[in-house]
Amino acid sequence: MRALIFDVDGTLAETEELHRRAFNDSFKDAGLDWHWTAEIYAQLLKTTGGKERMRVWRDQTGSDVSNTKIADLHTVKTARYGALIAGGEISLRPGIPELIAYAKSNNLRLAIATTTSHPNVDALCRSCFKRPVEDIFEVVAAGDEVREKKPAPDVYLLALERLGLEPDDTIAVEDSQNGVLSAKAAGLKVVAAPSTFTHSDPLDAADKVAPVLSVDLLMDL
Numbered sequence: 001m002r003a004l005i006f007d008v009d010g011t012l013a014e015t016e017e018l019h020r021r022a023f024n025d026s027f028k029d030a031g032l033d034w035h036w037t038a039e040i041y042a043q044l045l046k047t048t049g050g051k052e053r054m055r056v057w058r059d060q061t062g063s064d065v066s067n068t069k070i071a072d073l074h075t076v077k078t079a080r081y082g083a084l085i086a087g088g089e090i091s092l093r094p095g096i097p098e099l100i101a102y103a104k105s106n107n108l109r110l111a112i113a114t115t116t117s118h119p120n121v122d123a124l125c126r127s128c129f130k131r132p133v134e135d136i137f138e139v140v141a142a143g144d145e146v147r148e149k150k151p152a153p154d155v156y157l158l159a160l161e162r163l164g165l166e167p168d169d170t171i172a173v174e175d176s177q178n179g180v181l182s183a184k185a186a187g188l189k190v191v192a193a194p195s196t197f198t199h200s201d202p203l204d205a206a207d208k209v210a211p212v213l214s215v216d217l218l219m220d221l
Contacts, residue, residue, distance in 0.1 A: 002169040003109035010175040010195030022081035048115040048149040082123040095213030113159040115143035150178040156186035177201040191217040
């Protein structure tokens, strides 16, 4: 093992409730009558990507909202999410500080493979690590940089390319079915711990699954 590649939302931190709030605030400010309850949002999370979720919701509700409007809404939502994160309302999930420390002490390289945007990753790192993302993670592969989002393997393949490593050299850390399937499709071994919004996801495709992430999950992989 030469590197760990982390998912972000639900894996590094329980961020999805803040995402949901940011979406709803953005909808309200735009004069839309959309409102995503926790139950609705949990279903929408089966579609990866914020703009993609909005398009799914538009089609389900028959709303007259253009793709351009959705892109504009997503820009506003990203800024709102960044403001919420900066408010210090979340912290790293249990086990994440220990995994990062283990990687650093064992000369393992660290990377991100996420469907969220690069600004969201940096906002999270500045809030939780008190440092910019590049101080913690050597590589960030984000959803807006690839053709297909998770469960497609694209974002993991991009992370591997930027690391210059083969799949056998790395372990992915995930929380969702889409994330696990993405990493496995890219040829990586995967450890997973479900988050609040993915507790019902089947994660049996992962190599190891536990309620909480820990260094022990990396052993014997």
